[in-house]
Amino acid sequence: MxxxxxxxxxxxxxxxxxxxxxxxxxxxxxxxxxxxxxxxxxxxxxxxxxxxxxxxxxxxxxxxxxxxxxxxxxxxxxxxxxxxxxxxxxxxxxxxxxxxxxxxxxxxxxxxxxxxxxxxxxxxxxxxxxxxxxxxxxxxxxxxxxxxxxxxxxxxxxxxxxxxxxxxxxxxxxxxxxxxxxxxxxxxxxxxxxxxxxxxxxxxxxxxxxxxxxxxxxxxxxxxxxxxxxxxxxxLEYIKDQNLVAPTVKLVNSVIIQPSYVGENVELTNSIVGPYASIGNGTKITNTVINRSIVQENAVITNATISNSMFGNSAQYKGKALDLSVGDFNVIA
The missing domain is CATH 3.90.550.10 (Spore Coat Polysaccharide Biosynthesis Protein SpsA; Chain A)
Structure with a gap:
């Protein structure tokens, strides 16, 4: 085949x-x-x-x-x-x-x-x-x-x-x-x-x-x-019985609500991730609530409330958002 x-x-x-x-x-x-x-x-x-x-x-x-x-x-x-x-x-x-x-x-x-x-x-x-x-x-x-x-x-x-x-x-x-x-x-x-x-x-x-x-x-x-x-x-709902959180995730006063995927070397500080969030490798999220969204690798998100959004690789965001479409390497401050 x-x-x-x-x-x-x-x-x-x-x-x-x-x-x-x-x-x-x-x-x-x-x-x-x-x-x-x-x-x-x-x-x-x-x-x-x-x-x-x-x-x-x-x-x-x-x-x-x-x-x-x-x-x-x-x-x-x-x-x-x-x-x-x-x-x-x-x-x-x-x-x-x-x-x-x-x-x-x-x-x-x-x-x-x-x-x-x-x-x-x-x-x-x-x-x-x-x-x-x-x-x-x-x-x-x-x-x-x-x-x-x-x-x-x-x-x-x-x-x-x-x-x-x-x-x-x-x-x-x-x-x-x-x-x-x-x-x-x-x-x-x-x-x-x-x-x-x-x-x-x-x-x-x-x-x-x-x-x-x-x-x-x-x-x-x-x-x-x-x-x-x-x-x-x-x-994420289909595969919720799988282990979707990498062992290298660093949690500081944070919660991951399943089903959510969280990749390698992600750092979560004072944040709530999920449900239905996918967070790419190396991303740092601080003082943020994020659900029903896709974040690709090495992004930085701070002080935000986010839903129904996508962030590209190495994107940075600081502030508040409800519905975003942020491309690769964009910086919003």
Whole structure:
């Protein structure tokens, strides 16, 4: 089994947090989004992951090393491919054409999920979906009375289905997928100005490939600041039985309310952290109450009351706040 993860997007909706860190490396409960995604896919696959291929932009060598380590953490080989232009989902996946062979899971790195099933790899194709109230921002599928997918519609202007594609796909034959992606690109088949994966899926369906819907128990969006903070809270609830506080945390007249994640060498002084807070390594928090927030590494926060907020690496804040989005290395005094 191989996992293909397109993640070359600029993450504009998550700025300023993506100005120096790619969105998939923003932490959720102490681990990068893409790390959580790879681990969760590996759990439901039910067989060995041979390779994890990441399609990225110009993210730098340190990021590439981190991604390789993420692949190795699930016992797989890590591969790096590049998407130089934002030409759509089909183009992004095709950039990893050398890795498209055998059984393949394609997962876009701005979503997490929870599921209580093992992937049935005997099926030709599975598209994981979730019911949504407003399907317009998503690709959606239509089903027949046999529970087979009959249509793929990209961001419908009028209602056709409320089953949104969450961005995770299984293909029994990666070579077949590669051929269809190449066909879409070679024949300049575009939808809304880009080469869309749904165009390749439609071609495959018309040639007799049967796609079934795979339904998850929860779909966790990481598209913008508010949704990422919410996902962090929900994920902490999922893993609350794990030990989420590092042994090197220094507590001085402070309390950690679970579920919360507190990383290595964090110093808490006269503070209350949690519930639903994630505090990155090396951060110092003083005279502060903080809950339902994400703080990355080596931040300094003093004299504050904080909720529904995100702080980047080495950010500093002194004062009071209720709802913030503070980027890497910003200083607010």
């Amino acid at each position: 191989k996992i293909i993860i397109p993640m070359a997007g600029m993450g504009k909706r998550m700025r300023p947090h993506t100005l120096t860190v790619p969105k998939p490396l923003v932490p959720i409960a102490g681990k990068a989004i893409v790390h959580r995604l790879v681990e969760d896919i590996a759990k439901v696959c039910g067989e060995k992951i041979e390779e994890v291929a990441f399609i990225i932009g110009d993210f730098g060598k340190e990021t590439e090393k981190r991604l390789i380590k993420i692949a190795e953490s699930v016992g797989a080989k890590g591969s790096i491919y590049y998407q130089r232009e934002a030409l759509g989902t089909a183009h992004a996946i095709y950039c990893a054409k050398e890795s498209l062979g055998g059984k393949v899971v394609v997962a876009f790195a701005d979503t997490l999920f929870k599921a209580d099933f093992t992937l049935d790899t005997s099926n030709e194709g599975i598209i994981w979906v979730q019911k949504v109230e407003d399907p317009k921002p998503f690709g959606v599928v239509k089903l027949n009375d046999k529970n087979e997918i009959t249509d793929f519609v990209e961001k419908p202007e009028h209602f056709v289905s409320d089953l949104a594609i969450i961005g995770i796909y299984y293909f029994q034959d990666g070579e077949n997928l590669k051929k269809e992606l190449q066909y879409v690109i070679d024949n300049d088949i575009k939808d809304k100005g880009e080469y869309q994966l749904t165009s390749a899926l439609e071609n495959m369906k018309n040639k007799g490939i049967k796609f079934l819907p795979g339904k998850v128990t929860d779909w966790l969006d990481c598209g913008n600041k508010d949704s990422t903070v919410d996902t962090n809270s929900r994920y």
